[in-house]
Amino acid sequence: MLRVDNITSSYGGGLILFGMSLDVGAREVVTLIGRNGMGKSTTIRAIMGLTPARSGAITFDGKRIEALRPHEIAQNGIGLVPEGRQIFVRLSVEENLVATSADRQGAANKWSLARVYDLFPRLAERRAQSGGTLSGGEQQMLAIGRALMTNPRLLILDEATEGLAPLIREDIWACLRQLKSEGLSILVVDRNLDALLGLADRHYVVEKGRVAWSGTSAELAVRRDNIERQIGI
Amino acid sequence: MQLVLEQLLNGLQLSLTLFLLAAGLTLVFGIMGVINLAHGSLYMIGAYAGAWAAAKTGTFWLALPAGLAAAALVGAAMELLVVRRLYAREHLSQVLATFGLILFFNGFIAWSAGRSPLLMETPPQLSGFVEILPGLPYPAYRLAMMGVGVAVALGLWYMISRTRIGMLIRAGSDKREMVEALGVDIAKLFTLVFALGALLAGLAGVMVGPIRSVQVGMGEQVLITTFVVIVVGGIGSIRGAFAGALLIGMCDTLGRAFVPMLLKSWLSGPLADGLGGALSSVIIYLVMALVLIVRPRGLFPVSG
Ligand SMILES: Nc1ncnc2c1ncn2[C@@H]1O[C@H](COP(=O)(O)OP(=O)(O)O)[C@@H](O)[C@H]1O
Ligand SMILES: [Mg+2]
Numbered sequence: 086m087l088r089v090d091n092i093t094s095s096y097g098g099g100l101i102l103f104g105m106s107l108d109v110g111a112r113e114v115v116t117l118i119g120r121n122g123m124g125k126s127t128t129i130r131a132i133m134g135l136t137p138a139r140s141g142a143i144t145f146d147g148k149r150i151e152a153l154r155p156h157e158i159a160q161n162g163i164g165l166v167p168e169g170r171q172i173f174v175r176l177s178v179e180e181n182l183v184a185t186s187a188d189r190q191g192a193a194n195k196w197s198l199a200r201v202y203d204l205f206p207r208l209a210e211r212r213a214q215s216g217g218t219l220s221g222g223e224q225q226m227l228a229i230g231r232a233l234m235t236n237p238r239l240l241i242l243d244e245a246t247e248g249l250a251p252l253i254r255e256d257i258w259a260c261l262r263q264l265k266s267e268g269l270s271i272l273v274v275d276r277n278l279d280a281l282l283g284l285a286d287r288h289y290v291v292e293k294g295r296v297a298w299s300g301t302s303a304e305l306a307v308r309r310d311n312i313e314r315q316i317g318i
Numbered sequence: 319m320q321l322v323l324e325q326l327l328n329g330l331q332l333s334l335t336l337f338l339l340a341a342g343l344t345l346v347f348g349i350m351g352v353i354n355l356a357h358g359s360l361y362m363i364g365a366y367a368g369a370w371a372a373a374k375t376g377t378f379w380l381a382l383p384a385g386l387a388a389a390a391l392v393g394a395a396m397e398l399l400v401v402r403r404l405y406a407r408e409h410l411s412q413v414l415a416t417f418g419l420i421l422f423f424n425g426f427i428a429w430s431a432g433r434s435p436l437l438m439e440t441p442p443q444l445s446g447f448v449e450i451l452p453g454l455p456y457p458a459y460r461l462a463m464m465g466v467g468v469a470v471a472l473g474l475w476y477m478i479s480r481t482r483i484g485m486l487i488r489a490g491s492d493k494r495e496m497v498e499a500l501g502v503d504i505a506k507l508f509t510l511v512f513a514l515g516a517l518l519a520g521l522a523g524v525m526v527g528p529i530r531s532v533q534v535g536m537g538e539q540v541l542i543t544t545f546v547v548i549v550v551g552g553i554g555s556i557r558g559a560f561a562g563a564l565l566i567g568m569c570d571t572l573g574r575a576f577v578p579m580l581l582k583s584w585l586s587g588p589l590a591d592g593l594g595g596a597l598s599s600v601i602i603y604l605v606m607a608l609v610l611i612v613r614p615r616g617l618f619p620v621s622g
Contacts, residue, residue, distance in 0.1 A: 135495060135498075135499060154503075155495070155498040155499050156498045159498075159499055167496065171493050173489040173492065173497075175491065176488055183485065184486055185486070185489070185497065185501060185502055235500055
């Protein structure tokens with residue numbers, strides 16, 4: 086479904102990605118893991134066109150997207166839950182969900198406010214509150230709900246459980262498991278190996294802007310100690 | 319008493335005209351981060367297109383759509399050709415580029431319409447007076463202008479707070495990149511907002527036509543006051559633009575009317591005249607300074 090092929094990227098200075106490659110198949114959950122500053126978020130920004138790749142190719146559903154503008158990439162069916170959540174603080178919870186909602190591909194099981202509130206009942210309680218007044222965990226739920234309301238076929242989450250209390254984290258993981266069971270493809274950046282092993286099909290260890298190791302959850306479980314040292318847990 | 323009431327109404331009318339100008343300027347500055355000095359040119363273009371259409375057709379009711387269309391189209395073109403390139407630039411480049419636009423538009427109008435002021439007739443339907451209180455007649459045209467100003471304020475409030483476009487405007491003002499990453503063509507949204515601001519400036523221009531002279535440079539006079547309005551109100555806020563316009567429009571009108579008069583009861587004639595004139599023309603800047611001392615980000619700062 087998504088193929089990132091040998092991309093390089095920079096923020097104007099030196100290169101940050103040196104030939105990064107990865108694949109996400111239909112209905113698959115794939116992770117990017119690695120120490121801070123290794124280029125995971127930069128990879129995601131390249132996929133979304135926010136910091137376009139300098140070279141290499143990115144294909145989504147067989148279509149080249151590396152030169153498209155961010156809104157065009159999103160309109161192709163990629164939903165982003167960004168690092169730091171990026172909630173719209175001048176909008177209420179409900180407006181955050183509605184403002185950018187869309188169903189461009191005619192989804193079979195279309196996301197609605199009711200469905201998002203079903204997934205995250207805490208958002209329903211706070212629907213009229215300003216997005217800026219939510220707790221970190223609620224903001225994260227809102228960021229996920231907001232991305233789902235664009236009816237994506239691939240959901241990308243960057244550090245979605247960062248800084249959250251264990252119970253809230255568990256809510257997020259439960260939500261992702263449910264989304265997986267509904268057939269959504271997911272690319273997730275996180276540090277929580279236990280949860281990732283239970284959720285994901287395949288993993289990429291990112292080191293200095295390229296893939297240092299990749300394998301299935303079973304393969305990762307076998308050499309978990311090595312990987313943990315490699316990614317600094 | 320009657321004089322006070324009349325001046326209050328004049329102040330209100332000026333306030334609502336300032337609001338029409340401030341609304342567009344504050345949206346463009348608040349959301350896109352662009353200082354558009356040429357906003358006053360759009361006001362002038364609306365006035366000239368209106369005066370031209372009125373002269374050709376003999377009716378204000380065709381001047382109105384002509385002024386609106388001209389300002390909105392020139393505004394859209396200005397955004398697509400010039401302003402779009404300025405979003406990522408620092409304010410100095412924006413000031414220089416939009417100052418260049420002022421020179422261009424002033425030159426263009428002077429060349430095509432001449433330097434002498436144009437006059438526009440009040441539409442006959444609105445040329446009379448309305449007795450708003452016994453013994454207090456007030457020009458119907460000015461009352462109609464106020465009505466339009468209030469209607470635009472309500473319409474903008476509804477658009478910003480209740481519609482999808484309004485949500486995207488608010489979202490885009492603090493997280494532009496995120497709005498794009500969720501599939502919204504923010505460039506298109508910006509063009510739309512810019513053209514809307516231009517349309518409102520054009521509306522102010524056409525409406526002012528029958529009560530002031532239409533001339534080259536009319537935009538720059540009013541632009542300064544409009545900047546004072548949006549700074550006082552809180553940049554980016556429509557509510558702030560409304561409150562700021564009321565405060566500044568009232569202070570300016572009442573100051574000009576009554577400060578020299580009050581001074582005269584204390585000081586000798588010529589001294590009072592000189593001082594009064596000077597003081598009343600700087601009142602709005604004093605008010606701005608006072609507001610900013612108490613509320614550095616204006617009356618209704620935009621959160622986030
Ligand atoms: N906006 C930016 N401008 C310049 N350098 C950046 C920017 N964002 C990240 N970097 C640099 O790019 C490298 C990779 O960062 P990032 O992709 O955010 O890492 P990760 O998400 O894996 O922690 C780091 O060295 C970081 O300092
Ligand atoms: Mg990161």
